[in-house]
Amino acid sequence: MHPTEDFRIGSEPDEHATAVVADLGLGAVLDAMSGGDPFFLGVATAAVLSGLDDPGAIAYRQDVLRDCMADPGSVRVLYDLAVAALEVQRKVWRPYARSPESVLRWGVESLGMLMESLRELRRFATDHAGELSSAGFRRFFAVVGEELDDAYLDEVTAHLDRLGFRQGMLLGADLGPTNRGAHHTVRVPAGSRLTIGQRLGLGARRGLSFTIAERDEAGIRALGQLKDRGVAGLADAVSRSVDHVVGFFECLRTELAFHLGCCSLAARLDRSVPRCFPTVVSADQSYLSGRTLCDPGLALRLDGPVVGNDLQADGRALVVVTGANQGGKSTWLRSVGIAQLLAQAGMFVTAESWTTSVRRGVFTHFAREEDTAMVGGKLDEELLRMSGIVDLLAPGSMVLSNESFASTNEREGSEIARQVFTALAASGVTVLAVTHLFELADGLNRQDDPTVLFLRAVREEDGRRPFRLVEAEPLPTSYGRELFEREFGVRPDGAPTLGGLGAAPEKLADRPACPDARQAGSARRRDLRGTP
Amino acid sequence: MTFHSILDPPGGTEPVGHAAQPDHFVDLGLDHVVAAITAGREDYDLQSLFWSPLGRVSHVRYRQEVFADLADERVLGAVRSFSAAVVTMRRQLDQARSQPEHHHSRAWFLCAAESYCGAVRALTDALASAPIVSAGLVGLRGFLGEHVAGPTFTALDAERTAARAALRSVRYCVHVQGLRVRVSSHAGEEDYGETMIALFERFAGAPAEDHRVAATDRSFMDRVEAAVLERLARLFPDAFGALDAFCDRWATFPDPTLIAFERDVQFYLGVLDYLLPIRTGGLPVCLPDVSDVATETTAVDAYDIALAHHLVATGAMVVTNDVHFGPGEQLLVVTGPNHGGKTTFARTVGQLHDLAALGCPVPARAASLGLVDRVFTHFVHQENLAEQRGGLADDLARVHAILRSATSRSVVVVNELFSSTTAADAALLGSAVIDRLLRSGAIGVYVTFLDELASLGGPVVSLVAEVDRHDVAARTFRVERRQADGRAYAIALAAHHGLTADRLRQRLTS
Structure with a gap:
């Protein structure tokens, strides 16, 4: 969607944006993009209403869209893969009572599932790298290929195994201002050179022990709290990792939904309706011209050919x-407005040719x-x-x-x-x-x-x-x-x-x-x- | 230079004049003002300060100078920080007293000493370079300079620093397996959370939700924490020994003069906090020129401070008025339409004198005021209107009491006197009261419907609450010095409805 920024769906359209959609008759265009899927509708609405203002970024998105329109089938496969990965959010319930230990367990389980999706994504990248060749896809495949290599995925899986704490939990801490333990963190016993005994502090260092009685409920609860303080940081790190991977797939799904939506719009428009990728120039020049500009909303509503108009308002x-x-005055006004929005969203416009400035x-x-x-x-x-x-x-x-x-x-x-x-x-x-x-x-x-x-x-x-x-x-x-x-x-x-x-x-x-x-x-x- | 109190100069503490709120505070709205100023500062018991006007001009100037110094943001900020740190210190000392675990309690005590030392040093440093000229703050600066350089504070500061450094060096590990807990010193084991973050940072992008579970702020240690701490005290005897030694030696560390300062300065902070929204709302505030004998009482762009505090919160505009008693002028008689700002004007005059006598800023752009001995008010109370004869008797009794006590240094504010009788009676009684008031030598404001009272002349000045000439329905809330003319308002109102003689002729002939 953008060379440097993630695409996000912002808040609900405000009063003004709602007016724009109604006045321009954008609903028909957005409906055609959504194919009835509310998620697609949300993405399409956000993308069309919050266009880009950098001609370079617009060209970048146009290139990706050209790729997608040439091979919508592969894009659909990739989209389904992202949707499957996000199923983890439904399958593993995020703990309601958020004790650090339960959050940690949730995080470890979620990550395990997401690792499988990452491996599939890698396989897709290897198979399709040659076909989707726009800068956007090349960059995406490069990232997947380099960052998610097998060695890395194996290392992650190994770490997830170790988070079971079968040999007890080693916590590091120091003293807070009032002599309460502070900065509790789970520690990795230092290296394999140490024996089990040394790792647990039984070796050279002096240590003092005590044991909680089995029937001491308050003591057992307090011990649980100590462990919670210990894993709080780790649970946070693991959860953030889950969020990061989920965010990655959400981002992928959202961006692909936009491009698939554009493919749907192209398929829904009558063959006679012209379409082209507009030339979008920077805001410091004033361009607004082209040939045979049509109102795509009207074309969709009539489901047939519509009259286009030439314009030279540079x-x-x-x-x-x-x-x-x-x-045809209102229709013309709508066609110009819609063309401006679609152009800045990186989409094609319904004209034989169109040049406009970023607005x-x-x-x-x-x-x-x-x-x-x-x-x-x-x-x-x-x-x-x-x-x-x-x-x-x-x-x-x-x-x-x-x-x-x-x-x-x-x-x-x-x-x-x-x-x-x-x-x-x-x-x-x-x-x-x-x-x-x-x-x-x-x-x-x-x-x-x-x-x-x-x-x-x-x-x-x-x-x-x-x-x-x-x-x-x-x-x-x-x-x-x-x-x-x-x-x-x-x-x-x-x-x-x-x-x-x-x-x-x-x-x-x-x-x-x-x-x-x-x-x-x-x-x-x-x-x-x-x-x- | 010796430092006594930030409220009064050395050698003369003002006696607390009133143990209870003066009678006239409610009429002037000053009860709300004092309540708002002292809100959140209940522990300092400041109210009686506001009930005790100062009897000497030198004492008023002592406080005015402090207010003037506190107008500098750095000075005010330094004092606020000091106060906040002392409040923190008190809470920490409370904790030290109430915590049962020995090493925990003592750490709270160390925290309190740290807050105190930090506060004293910060205030000393700030005042050392601050542009202060008031006797009060300059005296405090002198006191602080000597105190901080003195052997007691120097030792306290050094020892609390050493004790903390020893505790900071404690790094330990706890190994939990089943129900067995082992405490040992730390030997550089790697943080696993950091490993995990490093592992997944390549997915970073979206600012992830914070999963950190908020540390529950339990005030008492549980038994596992206490057991761990007890073993740490044995593993690190030097650090914990230093803490014990510190606490034993400095059991009563805060200096009483500085603690008293922190209480007294709340008077200034409370007033300034109260004035802040008023100033932000664009209204002027000034330190009045106060003298023993006022030859001329003047306030430019004055306003009702209680009303202004309320109105700026709602974004409404506040109208200001000038107050002026020329030479020989004693009484301002205010007439004009209902809700035209008459009572507000009268309150303003009372507030100016009350606040000036406390050494506080007053609600005006500039003011020159006499130091008054008392402010008297007589406002119509709704309940008095119910029973007419009782009302009149009560009015007369209250006015008589005021006239008996008023001196040439008093201010008398009267609002709608004798409204419970006929206009002719009210005019007659009013003239009589005004005559006696003038003889007492007091100055005052007299709000009335009766034009006759405004035209007595001599020391009596007529003021009129104006209406908008173009839209008589709109009050301007401006009170102007001019001849009372009750009919002007009626004529304007008639014109508004097209009922003036000229307009009626036109309408009837067309």
Whole structure:
């Protein structure tokens, strides 16, 4: 998973991460990766939501994943081996009452079982070293081959035998501050040169003995405590060893679950959906471009081909998307967000080609449908949510906004959005905003800022929507009234006027649509300016 | 230089004035202040110190100087460490007395001597280079310098070091087989736990869970431990002999002057601990300029210390106010809306004088105060309101008692006097009381609803608890010096509801 760091599943996704999953429709992608296995789902979620920020590490993981996708069968065998090793946690119960002696017994038994799994792992490494050739696998096999050689495994087994204390227990100690025995440790009688008698201190050294009476229960208990103090350190060492080996297998299992999950996702996607390993560059350059980017979530939900879009937003700080309702704007926004997350997780993306910079977190601010009922507090809620996101932002973050601040009138919403988006873009955050706030889009357009890109969802002359986005300046109205007419069979008379623009847009919307949308835009703007 | 006590200068211990809490402490909230200061220091019996105001300005300055020195973090840290070590020493001596096993008990005694010697040395070293100027701490430094260089402490320190070194050299082995235990000296056997850790360290990576079972802290040795220890004493007679000799010779080692210092300095530590959250909350604290005869009583940015201590814990803002008695001014009459900060202001004035007379810092940015002989308070007690006539009689009796005792060095704080009678009566009685109060020469604060009392003039100054001009529902808790004008508040409240004359005209004509 990483050239130098272990992969770990962190805590549960927070409120913000949960929003990202919901807003981007990531659930379908994660489900496809999990194949219904909750462990796989947890790994996939953690990996996708906590991507890497080092292009080198991303390339390293991409290479391992290429290996795995070429031979998923072998990876599955290795995964099953790790799962079998971890069975030890179920077979040997960790003592509930943790006296050092019981902990020691548990540790010795667990280690005995884990040694068998380590031997199997070694055999697998010997058999498959040639087939899986990425840097990640080469490194893994090298470690297994060198560190777990037979001599080492035999030595461990021999030590586990000796922990039975058949010849009594020899404890070393010194005096603590109050003359109580301190620093008790189990000692190895010094070397084989000594006779049994010498080892037990019966030889040259002076010693004093006493014996606990067989019926002296308190004395026997006290003796047990003395031995417990003695083995405490050893029990700790053995237990840590168990934890280390278990941790090793857990790490292996987790990492392989991610790669197997990626293989599942690839298998579940329709053949027509393009996929490629993206080029990920460091955060100090601003790249965001490629060909035929699709929304994998949509592809999985439809279980068939989906429309892809090309994008050239290299060097752009703010991308504003306007245009036809149901024209594919939200889907496009999701596809960019998902591609960013997958790219930083070291995965393939659903595009013919894709280049992006490492970004410090992907954040979503989507209008919440469920909030429409609570008119009063909705803008408040939106502002609160945006404020929560801003708390987490850093230069280099990516914010995906879908119809933000549409819960108030256009004048207010545009002004809030303008201030928020331009401030974020100016501080190094990449903002992708889908909006129908014309005052916002038009105002930004008039500024002629080369770091702002305008896209528009295409609407054909006959009203069909090909779900494509083209580079085009914003138009003063969306096509909602038309959809309304189609749905209801009547014109939406009495529909709310467009904020501060007064009656002008109303009038304009009544004009027949121009054949060329771009021309129509400029024509309307001229008209607008001419309105007294 | 001789050192007497950190609380009072040589040659004059202040007599403990009150064996019980003064009557006015509850009204001023000082009961809570003292309880919080002494909490956790019950063993030192400090309360009576706070009930005993100092009678001489020189004694106040003696304590103020110590407080000023303790403002230096290093000095304060050194004193805190010393106190903590002495507390540890006491616990260790308790153990030495209660442990039945001889060698175990004696080791506890050695621990106590170690704590003590370490504490004395550390304090001596810290004070030697510390920027202290107070007579109290400079005197202590002189005492410590002589004491530590003296033959008694030198010998104690050397002998406890030697005794410990001998015990530290003891290394032994215990072999347990069945029920037989053999104790012997150690001969370099290898630690098996280390062998195991070395063997498995190649799997290291994840920080493993700590499996070490917590050592149970049993206060008494079990019989196996005792038996092992008894045999060790025979195997290592030199080490254990040195311990016995040390204990016999130094049975009563702590110096009484230093032990008394450790108790007395709790007064300072308690006050500073109490002030810490208040200071952290951004509120000013100062050592007031205290004089025998106050020509002018002033406090800048003063506040109720008990309220502030409570509020900073909740993160709420604390409003400060200036207190000022100009030349010839004796009584501040405070009027204004309910819950506008009138009573808080009155309490503040009382607290300033009480704390100043203890030599403590006061809740203000800067203050110049007279040393008062007594603070008197008369606050409305809820139970008095139940029975009106009894209430009025009781009010009069209590006020009379105050007027009889008040002197030109007293502070009198009166809150809502005669609230149990009619306004006209209250105004009349109030004027009469104020007249007598002025004649006693005391200074004071008089909280009332009655504007008449605020406009008596002369030595009587009118203060008003302000409301926010824009939002009358919001209190500012600021108390300003200006003419009482009860109607201004009502007009503002009316405006808030659109009910002023102008607004009503507008509303009615539109």
